[in-house]
Amino acid sequence: MNSSASATRSHGGQPAARSGKRLRLPEMNPRLAGWVWPILMAVFGGLLRFIRLGSPRAVVFDETYYVKDAWTMLLTGEPRDWPEVLNGVKIDEYFANGQHLTDWLQSAEYVVHPPVGKWCIAVGLKLFGGAENPFAWRFSTALVGTIAIVVLCRVILRLFRSLPMALVGGFLMAIDGMAITLSRTALLDNFIMLFALSALLCLLGHRDWARKRLREAYDRAARQRHAKWIPVADRQGHLKLQLDATGPIIAFSWWRLAAAVLLGLTTGVKWSGAYFFAVFCVISVFWDAWERRQAGFRGWLGTGIWKDGILAALYMVPVYIATYLAGWISWFIHPDSYMHDWAANHPGEGITWLPESLRSFVQYHVQMWQFHTTLDAPHDYKANPLTWPIQQRPTSFYWYEFPDDQHPGLCALAPNSKCISAVTSLGNPLIWWIGSACVIVGVIIAVAVKRGDWRIWAVLAGFLGGWLPWAQYLNRTTFTFYAIAILPWVILGFVYVADWLHRTLNAFTFWWIMGGVLFVITVISVFFYPIWTAMPVPYEFWLSHMWFDSWI
Numbered sequence: 001m002n003s004s005a006s007a008t009r010s011h012g013g014q015p016a017a018r019s020g021k022r023l024r025l026p027e028m029n030p031r032l033a034g035w036v037w038p039i040l041m042a043v044f045g046g047l048l049r050f051i052r053l054g055s056p057r058a059v060v061f062d063e064t065y066y067v068k069d070a071w072t073m074l075l076t077g078e079p080r081d082w083p084e085v086l087n088g089v090k091i092d093e094y095f096a097n098g099q100h101l102t103d104w105l106q107s108a109e110y111v112v113h114p115p116v117g118k119w120c121i122a123v124g125l126k127l128f129g130g131a132e133n134p135f136a137w138r139f140s141t142a143l144v145g146t147i148a149i150v151v152l153c154r155v156i157l158r159l160f161r162s163l164p165m166a167l168v169g170g171f172l173m174a175i176d177g178m179a180i181t182l183s184r185t186a187l188l189d190n191f192i193m194l195f196a197l198s199a200l201l202c203l204l205g206h207r208d209w210a211r212k213r214l215r216e217a218y219d220r221a222a223r224q225r226h227a228k229w230i231p232v233a234d235r236q237g238h239l240k241l242q243l244d245a246t247g248p249i250i251a252f253s254w255w256r257l258a259a260a261v262l263l264g265l266t267t268g269v270k271w272s273g274a275y276f277f278a279v280f281c282v283i284s285v286f287w288d289a290w291e292r293r294q295a296g297f298r299g300w301l302g303t304g305i306w307k308d309g310i311l312a313a314l315y316m317v318p319v320y321i322a323t324y325l326a327g328w329i330s331w332f333i334h335p336d337s338y339m340h341d342w343a344a345n346h347p348g349e350g351i352t353w354l355p356e357s358l359r360s361f362v363q364y365h366v367q368m369w370q371f372h373t374t375l376d377a378p379h380d381y382k383a384n385p386l387t388w389p390i391q392q393r394p395t396s397f398y399w400y401e402f403p404d405d406q407h408p409g410l411c412a413l414a415p416n417s418k419c420i421s422a423v424t425s426l427g428n429p430l431i432w433w434i435g436s437a438c439v440i441v442g443v444i445i446a447v448a449v450k451r452g453d454w455r456i457w458a459v460l461a462g463f464l465g466g467w468l469p470w471a472q473y474l475n476r477t478t479f480t481f482y483a484i485a486i487l488p489w490v491i492l493g494f495v496y497v498a499d500w501l502h503r504t505l506n507a508f509t510f511w512w513i514m515g516g517v518l519f520v521i522t523v524i525s526v527f528f529y530p531i532w533t534a535m536p537v538p539y540e541f542w543l544s545h546m547w548f549d550s551w552i
Contacts, residue, residue: 030163033163034157034166037153037163037167038149038153038154038157038166038167041149041153041167041170041174042147042149042150042170044174045145045149045173046142046146046149048175048180048529049142049145049146049184050142050146052533052534053135053138053139053142053184054134054135055134055534056134056421056423056534057096057097058092058134058398058400059092059096060185060186060397060398061185061395061397062187063137063185063187064092066186066187067095067121067131067137068082068095068104069111069118070119070122070125070137070186071130071137073115073118073119073122073330074122074125075102077330077333077334078108078109078330078336078337078338079108079118079338080104080107080109081104081105081107081108081109082104082105083103086103091103095131096134098131101131108336108338110338110339110367113269113270114267114268114269114270114271114324114327114328115268115327115331116265116268116327117188117191117268117269117270120140120144120191121137121141121186123139124138124139124143137186138184138185138186140186140191141183141184141185141186141187141190144190144191144194145179145182145183145190146183147194148173148179148194149170149173149174151194151197151198151201152173152491152492153167153169153170154166155197155200155201155204155492156169156492158201158208159458159492160455160495162499162502165495165499168494168495168518169491169492169494172431172435172521173487173491175428175521175522175525176431176487177424177425177426177427177525177528177529178426178427178432178481178487179427180532181397181424181425181426181532182425182481184423184532185397185423185425187481188269189270189481189484189485191265191266191269192266192466192484192485193484193485193487195265195266195269196266196273196276196465196485198262199258199262199263199280200259200462202256202259203256203259203280203283203284203287205253205255206255206259206284207284207287207288207291209255210250210253211291211294211295213250214247214248214250214291214294214295214297217248218247218297221247222243227243228243228244229241229242229243229244230242230244232298242296242297242298243296243297243298245298246292246297246298246307247292247295247297247303249308249311250288250308251288251307251308251309251312252315256284256312257316259280259284259316260315260317260319260320260323261319261320261323263323264319264321264322264323267324268323268326268327271368272466272485275464275465275469276461276462276465276466277465278465279461279464279465280461280465281312281313283458284312285305285308286304286457287457288304288308289301289303289304289308290454331361332357332361339360339363339367340360342359342363343356343359343360343363344360346363350362350363372476373473373476375477376475376476376477379479380396381394381395381396381479381480382477382479383478383479383480384474385467385470385473385474385478385482386474387480388467388470388480388482389436389467389483389486389490390436391429391480392548393550393551394425394427394481395424395425395479395481396422396423397424397425397481398421398534399420399421399422400422400534401418401419401420402420402421407419408536409536409537410530410535410536410537410538413538414538414540417538417539417540418539419536419539420536420537420539421537422531422537423532423534424532424545425480425532426531426532426551427483427487428521428525428528429524429547430517430520430521430524431490431491431521432490434494435490435491436493437493438494438496438498439460439463439489439490439493439496441493441497442459442493442496442497443456443460445496445500449500455496456496459489459496460489462486462488462489463486463489466486467483467486527545528545531545
């Protein structure tokens, strides 16, 4: 291909945008800019997460489990049971005020999630003064929510080779309501989101590495005097020559190894991470196979499976399992951990050929599995998983009504109104509605317009691994905020369609449209921010945000 023809294509092999005024960022080395601008975007998002992070000074929603577990794990190595009431006062009220922080019960607590997420929360407790400070117990979730902005920008750069698109995606992550509320609350789901998204970034890094290695190998083989060629038909039925070779092994890279570790950590937070592992591994192997085809090697699919897929599984599965087990080290080394002595007290039960500690460990997991698959208790904010992408039933994390003679914050603007403070885990409606619709549109574009585009699998990966598996548990008690795990992929759907439009429309027209959409989304985030962050507001102000009865 001559230089003029090459200039009409982007680095990612896609048609360049039509001529017109382009959005230009200040001149900077492209490699440096790919880090500096995402970090600046993360600083902006971090301000939304860290300012007033200690408010409300209360144990919010399921913080009652994870914060107290993290605190006792930090001090004793294992989670401990707590009394529900002490001296006629709920223990959470004492805890939120830094009182009776060592009045846990001596018995180990039965917990239904692996320990990694709670150890992450414990890091903030260790660094910032312990459980006396709500900022400390929310620090880790705020930090990972901020880091996720950078990681998402880097994922988009790997996929679309466009810094403006990366910043659009990072901006949406920075201002989304679910991303903000989950970053300001010490729950586990933000850790799942970051670890899974980081694993995708690593697998994209592996793909780029494999692509380069395959093309270099093809060039070397094609120059050999004894190279053999075979005719094959392309999609249009035209014959072309293909190298009669399968290419090098590309099963192992440090990128892929890091992805296995990150997916092990994802599962070490909640078992739902196992679905991410399964989906991501399959997609990564097919990406490798597809790159063999694109490079020009024969037998790309079969070779990709037996030459790369099987070898990749031989090290990724053990690394994944070992990482998961590493999260349980404290359980193994503390003899008073929950069910640690189950095997000794139940001879002849369970998997009898295992050592006692492993037999107890497996039985503990059986008990956890029974809990997760049979949990159907009624709850006011229970939400069908199929409704998560449209935010039909957001979760109320916190609600407080001030005494009639108190009107702090924005309540001072309406002194005759009831003053309330709320945290509602509701995503920015436009981000979720447009992004979810764009995932469907993106599939249509990838299949009908582009006649196949490997990047659509990166967009679908989070939905296949983080959302679709929940469809088998429609009767289980679940909440909409679990969907934070798929938020990056909702945004990737938005960016996929935006990138296609950017390369289809006149650039000036595109950025006017995009600017208008982002402006409306920003206004909505500004409007909702007070009820995402427990700002004191008049009751009528809060009610004006309840667009649907199902949001109340």
